[in-house]
Each structure stands twice: as structure tokens, then as C-alpha cells.
Amino acid sequence: MSLIIRNLTVDHGAIRAINNLSFIVEKRRLTAVIGANGAGKSTLLRTLSGLNPATSGKASWGDHNLLKGKAEKHVRNGVSHVSEGKSVIPELTVEENLDLGALWRGSRKESEATKKYVLELFPRLGERLKQRADTLSGGERQMLAIGRSLMAKPDLLLLDEPSLGLAPLVVEQIFQTIRDVVNSSSVTVLLVEQNAMGALKIADIGVVLNLGKIAAIGPAADLIADPAIRAAYLGF
Amino acid sequence: MPKKLKVRLSLFILLGWVLLLLGDRVDELRVYQGASIAVYAIAIGSIVLLTGYSGQISLGHGALMAVGGYVAALASFEFGVPFWAGFILAALFSGMFGGLLGIAAARLSGPYLAGTTLALAVGLPSLANQFSILGGEQGLYFDIGMPPAILGESFTQYKWFYWIASLAALIVFFLLSNLLSSRYGRTWRGIGSNETAVALSGSNPQRLKIVAFTLSSALAGLSGALLVMTISTASPSAFPLALSLSVVTGAVIAGVSSLKGVILGSVILVAIPEVADAISHRVGDTLRISSTLPGLIISVLLVLAVLFTPNGPGENLRHLLHKGKSHK
């Protein structure tokens, strides 16, 4: 199973956010999509998870056409999306947020087992299970958001800017956990990041997006080493 | 006088002359219905002004009409004020009352405003039973007197109502259309669609909303006073919740975004009981049908209007014509 995107075009009103984009995300790899603000990164993920309609093109995960059906259907087919900006429900408790992610699976027993796994990844959430999510710090909320989507036992995890607005130390910690998840399970990750350096450091493959088109693609280590990419996207 | 204003004035005078001729050609019942249409037109106009131009909703305009109706009746009954002055007082008082309400309303968003005005429509008429000066359940008698002798022997009371109501409606809509096409009116329209833009352009949306509510209430008060004239009494039962709702219905059917549909809306409101009567006669007149059919027709029209002609039938017609042209 791999994520195949072919000639994908997405319009936002009069603006072409994604322009004839094609690439493949290989199974059990961590692929990072980097690029400036407005490069179409978030739109890409929102289209893949069924939140935004595509204008034309194809996108599939295994047998599943990602451009058809509602977001909740994709989740049931193993595609989980952590949307931008700490996607947790602040009015619910930490535990309720986690349980929410596994509701559709129906089995309490299985979801308890998954919860145990998630709480091992993010021990700090375990200490705050009964607190409302809006009492958490920014980093904890991001952990909760990732934890919630892991509760669905996804095969493909779409992560939108997990580093947004977080302190450098917390960012590092979260990136490390993402890497650990990829290493220790069968999940495939497509990570979209403004923090290009941090993302490429943990990624296997890097995709550089510019104005809805691919500017560069290749092994993350090669991209970091490329002087042109360094100058344009990594800032040194 | 600017040319545009002159054209508009002549149009309204022409319309008045047509109405005058029409009044002489039809029977008593139609003349009375004509008066009712004029009364509803003003009430619907007040909703269009409020909703179409300042984005606010009121389900309680029946209560504001009641204020106007009672003021007019009190003025003539208790203080012997001439009826035309009573109408002006009615507009003034309900405008003031509406202004106070508008101060509260300007802070409320859609559902809160809808519910609050609904509570007003339910609550206010019961005041009549609390204060004896308001005449309780029977209400107050309101008599504008016989038509002046100069109009001749055959000039009936109903025709007199028709003249007064139509003249009032003509004046109201002349002033209103001038106001709304002025710069002020255009800014107003902005509140409905984009409050922030209005604020950025230097106008105060809150104040504009309050002014809209005040003016709208004054119009509702005037139409309430005219309504009381046509039925000769101001009583709680003249201003039921259903009145508030049918005025909103008329406005939605007419299209809340423009004044042009107002007549259509009020004709429909007046025609519905008659249409319902005709239908229930045909299918066998039982109390069951004749008492529920008008409500059913008006509700179905309301729902259909919201679903299929949300911005007024005029808009859809324009679309249709446009399509027809582009096909050719």
C-alpha cells in the first residue's frame, strides 16, 4: 500500500492552491512536505482527508479513492488526519478526546489497549486524563491531537504542522515521538511542516512545495545537503 | 429638486392616481381588502427595512403594531386628538419604544433577537388586561368618523379607509425608497452583508442598526394604527402572535432584500384567507379544513420561499431571464 497522488489540482475559489501535483508516499516511510506559507501544504492534506474537494486528478491509498466520500469514511479506511492548530476539542476532557478517536471502532477492549499504547508514547497525557483539553499547554494539546488520531490505529497518518507555535524543545520532543511511531509500527506518515529543517531531519523522503507545485523531491538527507534548497528553504 | 427625485415623485403620484381610479371600479369588499393590503404593505416594508437592510430579524413586529394601534386609539378616545395626528403619534411612540428595544437588539445576534422579539410578541398584548385604561380584552374603540361630506353621499366608510391607508402607504414608500437609495441606505445595506467593512468605512454599525430598528418600529406602529382603524378597535386579539409571524412571512415571500416585492407579499397575505375559503368550499366545507387551511397555505409558502426563492422571487426571475437570453 502506498499513497499515490496523480495530477492533483485543487482550487480555492479563484486561487489554484495545488497545481497538477504528482508524487508517491511509500509505505512505512516518513515523508515530509515543506514549503513557504501558502505553498498549498495544508490544502493538500485537507484534500487527502476529504475536508476539501479536489478540482481534478487522482489520489488513492491502496484501493481507497481519497477524493471520494466524506472525511469520516477515510478514517474508517485507515487514513487519519491531524489538522492544523492543535486539533483537539477543548470542551472535552483529555480522555474523552482520546476515546473519540476510537469511537468508530466500536470495541471498548481494543480501544483500551490502543489507549495504553498512546499513553506510553505521551506519558504526560496520562497524568491529565480527567482534565479538560483547554487546560493543557500547547505542546500537550499537540500530543493529544496526535494521540487522538493514533487511537484510530491508522495506516496512513497525515500531520499538519505539529510544530506550530511550540517552543523549540517541545518541537524536538514531538518530532522524535513521530519518528519513534514510524520506527516501531507499520504506520506511514505524511508530515507537512513550515519548520523545514526539523521535519527533514526526521523524515525519510522530502518534498519541497512551491505555489502548489513540486520544487524538489528526494531523500531527506540529500535535500538537507543541497545548497540551493538550504538557501531557499532552510535559511542558511 | 434633483431629476431622479422628480421622476420618482411623478411615479408615485401616477401610482396614487391608478389606486384612486381602482377604488372607484371595484366593490366594497375589494375596497376593504385594498385598505388591508396597504396596511400589510407598510408592515412588510418595516420588516424589509429591518432584515433586508440591516440584517436584523424581528418576530415581534405585531407587538410594535399593537403599540401604534393602542396609541392611536388612546389619543382619540381619551384625549380627542384628530385621527391623522393619532397616526403620527402612533409612529412616534412605537418608534421610541422600538428605539429602546433596538439598543438591546443591536447587541444580539440572530437567534437571540428572534427569541426576544418572539417573547415580546407573546408578552406585550397581555398588558392590556393589566391596566384598565387599555380596556382589557374588549379593547378600545377607535372611530375616525365619517368621510368628509365634500366627498359626496355615496362615498363609503370603507373607501375612506382605503384612501387613508393607501395615501399613508404611498407616502411611506416614497420616503423609504428615497432613503434607501441614498448614501445612508447603501451603507445600511452593508451591515447585512459585511459588518466589519461598514465599521472600517467609518460608520458605526451598532448605531445604524438602532436607527434601522427605530424607523422600522415607527412604520410598524403606523401600520398598527391603520389596522386598528380598519377594524375599529384596538384589542389584544387584534395583535396575536400569528400577526407577527404573517408579517415576516409576507416579507420573506416578497423577498426581504428589496422593497419591490412588498405589494406582492401583502396581496398574498390578504388573498390567502379567500383562496383558502374557495378551496374549502370546493372540497366540502368543514370547520376542520376552513380553520386550518389558511395557516397551512401560508406556512407552506413560507417554507417554499425560503428554500427556493431565498432572495425573493424577483431574483429568481432575473436569473431565469438571464438564462433565457444567454441561450439565444
Added chain:
Amino acid sequence: MLKLLNTILIGLSTGAIYSLMSISLVLVWRSTRVVNFAQAGQAVFSTYIAYEVSLRTGNFWLALLCAVLSGALLGAFIDFFFMRMLFKHVTSGPIRAIAPVVATLGLLGIIRSAVGYIWGVEVKPLEPPVSTDGIRIGSEVLPFSTYDALILLIVFVVLMILTFIFQRTSLGLSLKASAFSPEISRLSGVRVDLTRTVGWAIAGACGAIAGVLATPTSLLSPNSLDILLVFGFVAAVIGGLESMLGAVVGGILLGLGVTFIANYVGSTLVFLSAFVFLIIVLLVKPAGIISGKRSRNA
């Protein structure tokens, strides 16, 4: 002293009914962002069902059960066939702000006409299961009746059931999550549209219970529950419109307030006082008295 006790007890049982109506409005508001004025019609329809069952079987409890079921079905039906269509059709223009309100008013009219056609417009009585005569204490007769006590009991049980659903079950979690954030709920795999329809069903059931409980002490007619709707709305606003706990507190406070006005000032001012309460709450605490973050979680 006795008068005060009476006022409080009657206020509580009146308020309990307002609370249920208020909850049904809050449930729909949270999930759909519509104040459902058609709820008065839905409740009256269910109450007529109860009347019909009670007339045929003489069993109040069976009647109540049928009313609850019909209320739930009608609520789900309206959301599924009507609200979904409305949101698809009405997307722009000045009407957009008022369309949902106006549409539910239209529905109210349609249901009311249908009810009037089926059962006639003349008033009908609904037999209470227990005595509505005041309870006798020594030589004094309280206006508070066995039936009032039963109302309090039933509403209490309903509230317990609702609390259980919302705090302990997957359905409750889906309902809360879909109301607070439809997008995140979708991304978590929750069938948001279906959940919303279930929410409308629960709201319809609550409204039906409120209607059935309110009717034995008055009379049933196609618009006899309009006032209950207005009081339910006022209670919901007092409670902040977002919170079920707020709806209950708002309902009880309003019930007490209205009963105090009726007993100490004058019964004709009851309707107007509801309006005055509403204005005061909206001007002083626009977010409702149970405002702040905690309130949204119930």
C-alpha cells in the same frame, strides 16, 4: 409562610417542565445552530399522540411512551429531510441570517395545521395519571398536587437518563464532540450527520415529555404549547444556550420567577415578565448566567 412554600413548590414543578423544553432547544442549537421554533409543533404533535393513546387505553404511561417515540421520530425526520435540504439550498443573501429561524417557523405552521386537521381545533383534555388536586396538610390545602410531585419525579428521571447518555456512552461522546467541533469529529471517524439526526431525535423526545407533562393541568389545542416554547427559550438563554446544565438551571429559575410574579404581583403579567427577564439577562450577562468555559461541558 405557607404561600411562600407553595410558590416555591409550584415554581419548581413549572420550572422542571421549562427545563425539558429548554434542553430540547439547547440540544438542537448546539448541533445545528438553529433555534428550533418548530419544537412547539413537534411537542404538540406528540402530545396529541399521547391524547389519542390515553383516550383509547386510559393508560397515561403508555401514552407518554408513545409520545416520546413519536417525538423522537418526528425530530429525526425533520433534521433528515428538511434541515439538510435547507442548508444545501440557502447559502447567500440577507436571507441567510434569518433563513433557519424562518424555516422552523414555517414548519411550526405546517405541523400545527396538520394537527388541527387531524384532531380538530377545539380543545382537548389529557387525563392526568394522578390527582391534580392540592395536597392536604392538616386543614390546609396546598395548590401543590400529587401530579406536581410526579412531574418533578419524571423530570428528575429524564435528567438522570440524559446525564448518563452524555457522560457514559459513546453516543453521548459523539453528540458532544459533533456539537463542539464537527470537523475534528469527522476527522475522528464520527458520522456527524447521523449523530446530528440522533440529537434531533433526543431533543424531540424531551420536547414531547415537556408537552405531555404540561397538558393535563391545562388544555390541548394546536397552539397550546407556543407559550411553553417561549418560556423554554427564555430558560435556555438564561442558561447560556450552549449548556444542558444551564438549561435546567435556567428553567428552574424562570419557573420560580414566573410563579413569584403570578402569586405576588399579578398573573396577567406572567408573559411580560418572561420578556423582561430575557432582556435583563441579555443586557447584564449576554452569555447566560452559567457562562464561562465549564458550562459548555454537560
